Amino acid sequence: MRYLPHTDAERAAMLATIGVADIGALFAAVPERARLKAPIDLPPHAPEYLVEARMRALAGKNRTGADGPFFIGAGAYRHHVPATVDHLIQRSEWLTAYTPYQPEVSQGTLQMLFEFQTQVAHLTGMEVANASMYDGSTATAEAVLMAKRLTRRNRIVLSSGLHPHYRDVVRTYVGDGPDLVVIPHSAAGTLPLTIDDRTAAIVVQTPDFYGSLRNIEELAEIAHDAGALLIVVVTEIVSLGLLEAPGALGADIVVAEGQSIGNALSFGGPYVGLMATRASFVRQMPGRLCGETVDAEGRRGFVLTLSTREQHIRREKATSNICTNSGLCALAFSIHMSLLGEAGLRKLARLNHARACALADALEKVPGLELITHSFFNEMAVKLNRPGAPVVDALAAKGILAGVPVSRVDPEHPDVADLLVLAATELTTDDDIAALTAGLTEALK
Amino acid sequence: MSMNTQGRPTGIGGSAPAAADKGSSLLPDEPLLFEIGDIGHSGVDLPDVEIGDSRLAGFQRKTPLELPGLTEPEAMRHYVRLSRRNYSIDSGMYPLGSCTMKHNPRLNEKMARLPGFSDIHPLQPVSTVQGALELMQLLSHWLLTLTNMEAVALMPKAGAHGEMCGMMAIRAAQQARGQGHRSVVLVPESAHGTNPATAAFLGYSVKAIPARADGTVDVEAVKAALSPEVAGIMLTNPNTCGLFEREIIEIAEAVHEAGAYFYCDGANFNAIMGVVRPGDLGIDAMHINLHKTFSTPHGGGGPGAGPVVLSKALAPFAPVPFVRLGAAGIELVEHIEGEHLGRITAFNGQMGMYVRALTYMLSHGGDGLAQAAKDAVLNANYVRARLGHVFSLPFGDQPCMHEALFDDHFLEGTGVSTLDFAKALIDEGFHPMTMYFPLVVHGAMLVEPTESEPKQTLDAFCDAMLVLAADARAGNAERFTAAPMRAPVRRLDETRAARSPRLKWERAE
Numbered sequence: 036m037r038y039l040p041h042t043d044a045e046r047a048a049m050l051a052t053i054g055v056a057d058i059g060a061l062f063a064a065v066p067e068r069a070r071l072k073a074p075i076d077l078p079p080h081a082p083e084y085l086v087e088a089r090m091r092a093l094a095g096k097n098r099t100g101a102d103g104p105f106f107i108g109a110g111a112y113r114h115h116v117p118a119t120v121d122h123l124i125q126r127s128e129w130l131t132a133y134t135p136y137q138p139e140v141s142q143g144t145l146q147m148l149f150e151f152q153t154q155v156a157h158l159t160g161m162e163v164a165n166a167s168m169y170d171g172s173t174a175t176a177e178a179v180l181m182a183k184r185l186t187r188r189n190r191i192v193l194s195s196g197l198h199p200h201y202r203d204v205v206r207t208y209v210g211d212g213p214d215l216v217v218i219p220h221s222a223a224g225t226l227p228l229t230i231d232d233r234t235a236a237i238v239v240q241t242p243d244f245y246g247s248l249r250n251i252e253e254l255a256e257i258a259h260d261a262g263a264l265l266i267v268v269v270t271e272i273v274s275l276g277l278l279e280a281p282g283a284l285g286a287d288i289v290v291a292e293g294q295s296i297g298n299a300l301s302f303g304g305p306y307v308g309l310m311a312t313r314a315s316f317v318r319q320m321p322g323r324l325c326g327e328t329v330d331a332e333g334r335r336g337f338v339l340t341l342s343t344r345e346q347h348i349r350r351e352k353a354t355s356n357i358c359t360n361s362g363l364c365a366l367a368f369s370i371h372m373s374l375l376g377e378a379g380l381r382k383l384a385r386l387n388h389a390r391a392c393a394l395a396d397a398l399e400k401v402p403g404l405e406l407i408t409h410s411f412f413n414e415m416a417v418k419l420n421r422p423g424a425p426v427v428d429a430l431a432a433k434g435i436l437a438g439v440p441v442s443r444v445d446p447e448h449p450d451v452a453d454l455l456v457l458a459a460t461e462l463t464t465d466d467d468i469a470a471l472t473a474g475l476t477e478a479l480k
Numbered sequence: 481m482s483m484n485t486q487g488r489p490t491g492i493g494g495s496a497p498a499a500a501d502k503g504s505s506l507l508p509d510e511p512l513l514f515e516i517g518d519i520g521h522s523g524v525d526l527p528d529v530e531i532g533d534s535r536l537a538g539f540q541r542k543t544p545l546e547l548p549g550l551t552e553p554e555a556m557r558h559y560v561r562l563s564r565r566n567y568s569i570d571s572g573m574y575p576l577g578s579c580t581m582k583h584n585p586r587l588n589e590k591m592a593r594l595p596g597f598s599d600i601h602p603l604q605p606v607s608t609v610q611g612a613l614e615l616m617q618l619l620s621h622w623l624l625t626l627t628n629m630e631a632v633a634l635m636p637k638a639g640a641h642g643e644m645c646g647m648m649a650i651r652a653a654q655q656a657r658g659q660g661h662r663s664v665v666l667v668p669e670s671a672h673g674t675n676p677a678t679a680a681f682l683g684y685s686v687k688a689i690p691a692r693a694d695g696t697v698d699v700e701a702v703k704a705a706l707s708p709e710v711a712g713i714m715l716t717n718p719n720t721c722g723l724f725e726r727e728i729i730e731i732a733e734a735v736h737e738a739g740a741y742f743y744c745d746g747a748n749f750n751a752i753m754g755v756v757r758p759g760d761l762g763i764d765a766m767h768i769n770l771h772k773t774f775s776t777p778h779g780g781g782g783p784g785a786g787p788v789v790l791s792k793a794l795a796p797f798a799p800v801p802f803v804r805l806g807a808a809g810i811e812l813v814e815h816i817e818g819e820h821l822g823r824i825t826a827f828n829g830q831m832g833m834y835v836r837a838l839t840y841m842l843s844h845g846g847d848g849l850a851q852a853a854k855d856a857v858l859n860a861n862y863v864r865a866r867l868g869h870v871f872s873l874p875f876g877d878q879p880c881m882h883e884a885l886f887d888d889h890f891l892e893g894t895g896v897s898t899l900d901f902a903k904a905l906i907d908e909g910f911h912p913m914t915m916y917f918p919l920v921v922h923g924a925m926l927v928e929p930t931e932s933e934p935k936q937t938l939d940a941f942c943d944a945m946l947v948l949a950a951d952a953r954a955g956n957a958e959r960f961t962a963a964p965m966r967a968p969v970r971r972l973d974e975t976r977a978a979r980s981p982r983l984k985w986e987r988a989e
Contacts, residue, residue, distance in 0.1 A: 036844060036845075036847075036848040036851060036852075037843070038583055038585060038775075038843070038844065038848075038852070038931075038932065039848070039851060039852060039855055039931055039932075040932070040933070040934035040935075041855055041858075041934070041935065045934075045935045046855075046858060048935070049858055049859075049862045049935060050858070052862060052865050052866065053858075053861045053862060053864075053865040053879075054865065055861075055879070058854045058857065058858055060879070061854075061857050061858065061861050061879045061881075062724075062755065062857065062879075063879060064723065064724040064726055064878070064879065064881075065724050065752075065755075065756055066726060066727075066728070066729060068729065068760075069728070069729060069756055069760055069761055070755070070756060071754070071755060071756060071757060071760075074754075074846060074847065074850070075625060075626060075754045075757075075846040075849070075850060076625060076846070077622060077625055077626070077754075077841075077845065077846030077849075078842075078845055078846065079845040079846065079847045079848070080843065080844050080845035080847055080848035081842055081843060081845060083587055083843070086587065086591075086839060086842045086843050087587065087590075087591065089842060090591045090594065090835070090838075090839055090842075091594065091596075092611075093596070093597075093611040093612075093614055093615045093618075094591075094594040094595070094596025094597050094611055095596055095611065096596070096610045096611030096614065097596040097597070097600050097608065097609050097610070097611040097612050098600070098604065098608035098609070099595040099596055099599040099600055100595075100599045100600065100601065101595060101599055105601075107601045107603055107604060109603055110603075110826055110827070111601055111602055111603070111827065113599070113601065117523065117524055117552075119523065119552055119555060119556060121593070123555075123556070123559045123560070123563075124779075125589060126559075126560070126563050127568045127569075127570030127571065128563035128564060128566040128567075128568045128570075128571070129559075129563050129566065129568075129779070129780060130568070130570075130584065130589075130777045130779060131568040131569040131570045131584050131777050131778065132566045132567065132568040132569075132778065132779070132780040133567075133569075133574055133576060133579060133581055133778050133780070133781075133911070134778065134780065134781035134782075135780060135781060137567075137902075137906070137911065137912050138969075138972045138974075139903070139906060139964050139967040139968070139969055139970070139971065139972060140566065140567035140906055140911060140964075140967055140968075141565075141566055141567065141780070142562075142565035142566070142968050142969055143562040143563045143564065143565040143566035143780075144566055144780035144781065146510065146512065146562055146565070147559075147562055147780075149512070149983075149984070149985070150512060150513045150514070150985070152983055152984050153513075153514060153984040153985045154547060156984050157545055157546045157547055158545065158547070160543055163983045163984065164983075164984070166781075167782070169637035169638065169641060169782075169783075169825065170637065170825060170826060170827075171826065172825050172826035172827075173637065173641070173824075173825055198826065200823060200826040200827070201826060203822060203823040204822075204823055204824060204825060204826060206822060206823075207648070207799070207821065207822035207823055207824055248536065248537050248539045250539075275541070275545075276541075276545070277536070277540065277541060278536075278539050278540065278541055279539055279540065279541045279542060279543065280541065280543050283542070283543045292826075299598040299599060299832075300598070300599060300600060300601050300602070301592075301597065301598050301600075301831045301832045302597065302600050302601070302602050302609065302612050302827070302828055302831035303602030303825075303826070303827025303828035303829060303831055304635075304637065304783070304825070304827060304828065304829055304830040304831055304832060304833070305637070305782075305783030305785075305830045305832050305833060307783075317981065317983070323781065324981070324983055325983070326977040326978070326981050326982055326983050327977065327982040327983075328972055328973045328974065328976045328977035328982075329972070329973055329976065330969040330970040330971060330972050330973070331962070331970035331971045331972075331973075332970050334509070334969060334970070336969040336972045337972075338972050338974050338977045340974065340977040340978050340981055340983075341978055341981060343978075349673070349677060350673045350676040350677055350680075350686075351667075351676035351677065351679065351680040351685075351686040352680065353673075353676075353677030353678075353680055353681055354681070355681070356640055356641060356643075356644045356677075356678065356681050357638070357640060357641075358638060358639065358640040358674050359637075359638035359639060359640065359771070359781065359782040359783070359784035360638075360781055360782045360783075361782045361783045362778075362779045362780040362781035362782045362783070363777070363779025363780060363782065363783060364779075364782070364783055366779075366780065369513075370555060370559055372547060373513055373517065373523070373548070373549065373550045373555050373558070374522070374523030374524050374549065374550060374552065374555050375522060375523070375524055375547075375549060376517065376518070376519065376520075376521050376522045376523070376547055376548055376549015376550065377519045377544075377545040377546065377547040377548070377549060378519065378520055378521075378522045378549060379522035379523070379524045379526060379549055380545065380547060381545070382522075382526040382527070382528055382529075383524075383526055385528075385529050385530075385531050386526055386527060386529050388531050388535070388536075389529045389530075389531050391535075392531070392532070392535055395535070409535070409537075410535055410536060410537035410539070411535055427605060428605055428607070431604075431605040431607060431608055432607075436601070436604060436605070436608070439603045443603065443814070444603070444814075446815050461526070
């Protein structure tokens with residue numbers, strides 16, 4: 036077996052040093068009835084070329100984003116990732132390093148995390164960011180818990196337009212009940228009525244699930260007037276190259292899905308959650324934090340810090356559920372962001388918006404649908420003259436991936452069954468848009 | 481270009497060569513991105529398009545981004561130079577107990593990057609991702625066969641997330657049985673810190689179970705702690721002392737008899753895969769760290785993956801989404817009615833890690849996985865045998881599983897702490913072992929070599945440990961308290977970092 040270094044002779048020599056006759060003797064503590072009597076019923080080891088053939092066969096059954104017109108977003112976006120990013124993250128010293136608990140032999144990872152935290156803080160307009168979370172959805176749930184700790188209040192208001200999966204994850208983390216107020220899409224205007232002096236936080240996504248840009252400043256005022264916090268969720272991080280930073284608009288905690296920068300779609304993971312907040316809240320923020328310090332000779336160095344907040348240290352006093360984070364995805368994010376720089380990110384964001392405008396213009400001409408998102412970054416919702424799911428299936432059969440039927444992610448609200456959410460990115464061509472509108476025109480007849 | 485402007489040498493440590501503050505010529509200090517990058521630089525070529533503002537509702541950015549850019553050659557050099565300041569499994573052994581730092585095969589990486597896996601969206605129509613669903617089903621089959629369990633929730637993003645998922649399944653099952661009032665979770669003192677953290681996170685109060693003198697949990701102590709208030713027990717097996725819990729079946733029986741469930745922390749599954757099946761022990765839920773046992777890379781701290789296998793009793797409460805065989809092929813079940821525990825992440829979990837782990841499993845095969853477990857146990861016992869006469873064994877001279885636990889009695893009176901000793905190991909070319917864990921052993925040193933290390937490396941490691949121990953006892957405390965001396969930086973001041981946190985780059989005044 037190519038991954039196992041020992042020969043039988045070496046095993047025998049080692050057993051002799053240990054002083055036992057065979058490896059079985061080392062398992063003596065395992066009770067007799069717990070031991071597997073026959074070899075496990077799984078195929079035997081295989082040469083690399085056979086494993087590769089098997090995996091290629093599985094991969095070949097999937098339709099990739101490059102195979103045709105592609106308009107799916109809804110929390111994960113198909114962007115180009117420079118070749119440099121993937122090359123660098125595969126370097127052994129990044130890929131196969133452990134968590135930087137021993138800072139003297141982990142300065143590469145730690146400095147990178149320090150740079151990452153700075154990038155995220157600047158992007159979001161907040162004072163401090165952590166070293167990453169699992170993904171945007173779990174970061175949102177952790178932000179909700181953080182707001183409850185900070186305010187010592189229990190009521191959470193999820194605004195309409197929060198990604199339904201994010202809503203469901205928050206529900207799982209904090210529990211369903213009267214203290215979790217979910218504003219449905221059909222009742223968007225009622226949010227201010229639900230805010231009271233028991234409210235810990237308002238959670239708002241922008242651009243929201245339907246692509247709409249939300250007025251953060253107004254919600255921040257509503258929240259702060261009631262002594263609550265405003266949590267801003269961003270699922271398309273490229274948008275912050277064009278849109279105002281939530282921190283500049285009064286957000287108290289900003290959480291985001293960072294996948295769009297540096298990370299492939301990968302069917303949903305691994306992704307990278309971003310979390311940023313006010314400096315005064317840092318001791319209630321979950322997740323790892325990297326800080327600057329000096330070594331014994333006074334030279335600048337970096338360490339994981341404030342770890343007494345973290346769950347593996349706090350044990351039963353812990354307040355969050357994150358230990359391992361998304362280090363390598365954070366690295367990919369940071370490299371891609373460095374390659375873009377301010378100038379590149381602004382260009383990329385404008386390009387995304389321009390492609391989305393082209394998509395919107397084309398969709399508005401399709402009979403049988405109505406564009407319901409009027410201000411957007413790169414994503415929009417349309418109302419069809421029939422349920423969305425069969426339309427998406429019909430177009431998929433023609434090789435066009437025409438967005439996400441809202442009923443798929445939000446079946447608990449039947450009033451959205453005829454909505455479709457579509458995204459455009461820098462990879463969306465005019466030909467793609469033409470194929471989509473032709474397909475939709477046909478399907479909606 | 482401004483070099484490191486903050487934290488420059490203050491004249492301490494006069495013995496260092498003059499050039500030391502710049503690092504050596506082959507391992508130079510690397511300035512921060514914010515000190516070398518430029519707002520005008522970019523390493524990507526993109527068309528500069530004009531846009532109108534009619535669709536932006538006045539929300540355009542007015543505050544500057546202050547994100548410096550690097551051209552491609554600058555970026556390459558920055559990140560390659562930084563990388564060289566890291567230790568990694570490809571450059572040397574990590575004797576890190578409870579972390580399972582094994583070899584990360586590159587076939588796994590190659591397969592994860594096939595466009596058929598990397599360039600597919602979690603919300604594509606299921607008819608277009610049948611290969612992905614088949615992969616998830618195949619991975620599930622391997623995990624369930626290795627554990628003899630009923631169901632698996634693949635999507636937990638890491639071990640702690642898996643613990644949360646498993647304990648939520650237990651809570652949901654208790655509630656469904658009208659037993660939602662059960663509020664106590666038993667956790668042995670030797671448990672990973674994440675275990676009591678997870679129980680407390682879910683609102684349970686934690687009751688500690690003391691360890692026996694031999695390092696294992698006493699079934700009688702468990703029985704004494706069980707009551708109608710107990711929802712479950714969280715136990716690691718093999719435990720964090722590197723020992724198999726001899727009475728685990730009796731413990732499971734007692735737990736079930738009391739109407740509680742048995743959560744097993746599977747962080748140490750590497751010791752027993754293909755040899756012992758957790759389902760045969762009476763376990764109800766166990767997470768499996770794909771980034772430990774199944775060789776997906778640690779990546780400097782994630783991404784991980786922590787699928788949870790569930791017993792028949794807990795299977796109905798598994799979170800969504802999951803895959804199952806339906807009439808039209810493999811289905812992805814994203815919504816179900818009933819008392820399941822809900823959704824724990826937005827999409828389908830760590831697909832990139834599923835691909836890597838399954839590639840590893842197919843490479844090893846059932847026979848290879850069992851042999852890997854046996855070799856991992858062999859390697860740990862070899863280290864124990866070679867070091868046990870000098871490094872004190874807290875639980876006597878008994879075989880260990882995949883990790884060997886030592887305590888710091890051998891350092892008594894030397895003026896060298898366990899931390900100093902571990903830092904000196906860096907100067908010998910090794911990553912430090914796990915220190916001060918488990919908490920039940922004084923000055924614990926937990927060594928897990930994994931099956932990846934050849935005998936020569938184990939010998940070199942043991943030789944280095946013995947030389948260091950002899951040095952400590954000979955009174956050479958200074959090489960320990962000053963260690964590391966041959967790393968890119970000297971001992972870092974962690975107290976200072978925590979006292980006045982600097983968590984991002986600030987422009988010099």
